[in-house]
Amino acid sequence: MGRVQRFSGMAVTVDVVVLTIRDDELQVLLVERGVEPFRGRLALPGGFIRAEEDAEPAARRELAEETALGGESLYLEQLRTFAAPHRDPRGRVVTVAYLAIAPDLPVPVGGTDARAARWQPVWSVLSRDVELAFDHAGIVEHGVDRARSKLEYTTLATAFCPEVFTMTELRRVYEVVWGVSIDARNFHRKVTNADDFLEPTGERRVLETGRPAALYRRGPARTLFPPMLRTAFPPVLPSDPDS
Amino acid sequence: MGRVQRFSGMAVTVDVVVLTIRDDELQVLLVERGVEPFRGRLALPGGFIRAEEDAEPAARRELAEETALGGESLYLEQLRTFAAPHRDPRGRVVTVAYLAIAPDLPVPVGGTDARAARWQPVWSVLSRDVELAFDHAGIVEHGVDRARSKLEYTTLATAFCPEVFTMTELRRVYEVVWGVSIDARNFHRKVTNADDFLEPTGERRVLETGRPAALYRRGPARTLFPPMLRTAFPPVLPSDPDS
DNA sequence: TCAAAAGTGTTTAACTTACACCCATGT
DNA sequence: ACATGGGTGTAAGTTAAACACTTTTGA
Numbered sequence: 361m362g363r364v365q366r367f368s369g370m371a372v373t374v375d376v377v378v379l380t381i382r383d384d385e386l387q388v389l390l391v392e393r394g395v396e397p398f399r400g401r402l403a404l405p406g407g408f409i410r411a412e413e414d415a416e417p418a419a420r421r422e423l424a425e426e427t428a429l430g431g432e433s434l435y436l437e438q439l440r441t442f443a444a445p446h447r448d449p450r451g452r453v454v455t456v457a458y459l460a461i462a463p464d465l466p467v468p469v470g471g472t473d474a475r476a477a478r479w480q481p482v483w484s485v486l487s488r489d490v491e492l493a494f495d496h497a498g499i500v501e502h503g504v505d506r507a508r509s510k511l512e513y514t515t516l517a518t519a520f521c522p523e524v525f526t527m528t529e530l531r532r533v534y535e536v537v538w539g540v541s542i543d544a545r546n547f548h549r550k551v552t553n554a555d556d557f558l559e560p561t562g563e564r565r566v567l568e569t570g571r572p573a574a575l576y577r578r579g580p581a582r583t584l585f586p587p588m589l590r591t592a593f594p595p596v597l598p599s600d601p602d603s
Numbered sequence: 604m605g606r607v608q609r610f611s612g613m614a615v616t617v618d619v620v621v622l623t624i625r626d627d628e629l630q631v632l633l634v635e636r637g638v639e640p641f642r643g644r645l646a647l648p649g650g651f652i653r654a655e656e657d658a659e660p661a662a663r664r665e666l667a668e669e670t671a672l673g674g675e676s677l678y679l680e681q682l683r684t685f686a687a688p689h690r691d692p693r694g695r696v697v698t699v700a701y702l703a704i705a706p707d708l709p710v711p712v713g714g715t716d717a718r719a720a721r722w723q724p725v726w727s728v729l730s731r732d733v734e735l736a737f738d739h740a741g742i743v744e745h746g747v748d749r750a751r752s753k754l755e756y757t758t759l760a761t762a763f764c765p766e767v768f769t770m771t772e773l774r775r776v777y778e779v780v781w782g783v784s785i786d787a788r789n790f791h792r793k794v795t796n797a798d799d800f801l802e803p804t805g806e807r808r809v810l811e812t813g814r815p816a817a818l819y820r821r822g823p824a825r826t827l828f829p830p831m832l833r834t835a836f837p838p839v840l841p842s843d844p845d846s
Numbered sequence: 847t848c849a850a851a852a853g854t855g856t857t858t859a860a861c862t863t864a865c866a867c868c869c870a871t872g873t
Numbered sequence: 874a875c876a877t878g879g880g881t882g883t884a885a886g887t888t889a890a891a892c893a894c895t896t897t898t899g900a
Contacts, residue, residue: 369612370652372686372697409613411695415686441684441699443615443658452654454615454697456684513756527879546863548880564870570878571870585834592862770852789890791853813851814897835889 371453374419375406375496377439377503378429378460380479381520381536386507387479388500389462390492391426397449398493404500405477406455419458427477435461435519440502447495459503461519508537513587515557518578524561526573527551540593550588556581614696617662618649618739620682620746621672621703623722624763624779630722631743632705633735634669640692641736645723647743649698662701670720678704678762683745690738702746704762751780756830758800761821767804769816770794783836793831799824 378389390402405426409418416436424430439457447453484490485500492500510516517533518525531547534540551557556579564572621632633645648669652661659679667673682700690696727733728743735743753759760776761768774790777783794800799822807815 370615372613372615409686409697412688414688415684415697438683440681441658443652443699445655445657454652454658454699456686456697543864544878545865545880550862566871567878569872569876571880573879586861587830587832589830591828786891787851788853788892793889809898810851812849812899814853816852829888 371448371451372409372415373406373453373455374409374415374422374458375404375455375499376419376423376436376458376460377404377500378423378427378462379482379503379507379520380462380464381533382464382479384532384536385481385483386504386537388482388485388503389427389429389477390480391477393493401493402478402480402490403493404457404496409456415456416458419456419460423460429460429462429465433523435516439499439506442495442499444495455499457499457502459506461507461516463520463522508590511537512589513584515578515581515584518558521578524563524575524577526565526575528573530558530576534588534593535596538590538593539596540590541596542593550586554581554584554586555579557584614691614694615652615658616649616696616698617652617658617665617701618647618698618742619662619666619679619701619703620647620743621666621670621705622725622746622750622763623705623707624776625707625722627775627779628724628726629747629780631725631728631746632670632672632720633723634720636736644736645721645733646736647700647739648720652699658699659701662699662703666703672703672705672708676766678759682742682749685738685742687738698742700742700745702749704750704759706763706765751833754780755832756827758821758824758827761801764821767806767818767820769808769818771816773801773819777831777836778839781833781836782839783833784839785836793829797824797827797829798822800827 376389380387380389389405391405393399393401393403405423406419407422407426409415413421416438419436420430420434423434437459439459441454441456443454445452447455480490482500482504485492485497486504488497491497507516511534517530517537520533520537521529527548528544530551531542531544534547535542558576559579561575561577563575565575566572619632623630623632632648634648636642636644636646648666649662650665650669652658656664659681662679663673663677666677680702682702684697684699686697688695690698723733725743725747728735728740729747731740734740750759754777760773760780763776763780764772770791771787773794774785774787777790778785801819802822804818804820806818808818809815
């Protein structure tokens with residue numbers, strides 16, 4: 361019984377689509393490549409899986425190394441594997457893509473590694489205004505699609521929020537990720553009625569103006585029932601400053 | 604710039620969870636392993652991805668080779684990648700798992716290959732009454748979960764049906780996969796109201812008894828709106844013959 | 847004429863939507 | 874006082890569940 365590698369030795373990497381909401385926009389975390397191929401081009405954080413390492417720990421390790429983003433609190437799920445034969449010019453590289461969701465961070469994430477990590481609005485990637493290395497633009501598309509559809513049936517939206525958050529912050533997640541406008545009053549009722557979605561902390565947050573907002577924490581539920589269907593909300597049209 | 608393989612040469616395989624409904628049970632297609640390790644044990648159909656081959660074509664090829672199941676009509680989607688370091692005793696093998704859905708076939712599928720392919724009720728695998736090779740039991744669990752949840756929001760149910768089918772056949776898919784009982788009359792209205800889910804063929808099928816049933820074909824819709832929520836249906840309790 | 851399966855209509859309850867209205871804070 | 878955002882109440886419209894009832898076949 362010989363070693364397995366003689367059948368089909370391939371390099372296996374992980375790549376992570378980290379999404380967050382910054383400046384009322386859905387943004388993705390990218391790193392500038394320091395080596396060929398695609399040196400200087402933006403790419404998803406990621407790298408090779410080690411010999412004794414499972415894929416998810418590899419994704420967390422690469423994220424921590426390249427972007428100083430981490431902790432068990434970071435939401436991470438497997439997205440899809442990309443295995444097209446020539447997706448990497450160096451040879452046969454199969455990548456296991458992950459989706460991570462992070463709250464808006466107080467400071468811009470900086471890599472401990474030499475490479476600079478930066479947030480980029482997803483529209484600039486999806487429109488191909490910003491060209492990514494390899495097939496990473498397609499991977500970002502998959503990640504955004506996944507996040508958009510998971511908001512409907514799961515409690516994923518809370519992963520975009522810090523540990524405690526207001527109803528409005530949660531609502532903005534849906535509005536920004538879907539590009540829709542949602543009635544704040546009905547939204548409030550809907551999510552407070554959904555079992556175990558949110559836990560009231562009892563605290564309130566006082567803003568510059570207006571009534572203080574109650575603060576909530578994620579509840580134990582992972583699925584959202586009843587679901588929040590996208591189809592129920594009107595899309596926000598891009599505003600025309602000349603009209 | 605050296606060859607990529609020196610970073611992390613791993614074997615990459617595909618494994619396919621093929622589900623169908625036979626004898627009013629959800630069943631999975633398994634093959635008996637002809638070689639070590641796990642010789643004689645049941646396993647998912649699958650095998651190594653070739654050097655110039657993408658993952659999905661590899662899944663279709665292995666399925667055709669081992670189970671004589673194929674055609675572009677077969678529903679196939681990527682499920683998840685399993686990459687635990689010691690999931691295969693031969694060494695480092697990463698597998699990309701696929702989910703396929705097949706209609707109940709007129710004849711039992713036989714492999715053109717020497718290995719015998721057979722259908723096995725999924726409960727026997729999920730309960731571990733039947734022990735599979737490698738981590739394949741866990742992969743089957745993932746496949747069944749995926750199929751169950753996709754019935755809710757997509758038109759996947761039609762993939763379990765032949766090209767033309769009756770309303771009752773479609774309803775049985777939901778009942779068997781979810782283990783619930785569904786009111787035939789409300790189901791009929793619900794699916795006929797959903798846009799592009801079904802196309803009436805105009806034909807009718809006469810059974811042994813009862814009114815002839817209208818025949819339908821899959822419509823172009825891939826998502827189901829409004830969704831068919833599992834929570835709306837009462838579970839079927841296992842019947843007790845002594846009561 | 848009966849049994850069995852297909853399909854329609856109707857009642858009632860639940861939920862959603864839109865929006866009037868009240869609340870609590872800073873200025 | 875008033876502007877601003879937070880939150881509740883409610884009426885109208887929509888959808889879905891339960892089930893009575895009709896249709897169409899074979900025996």
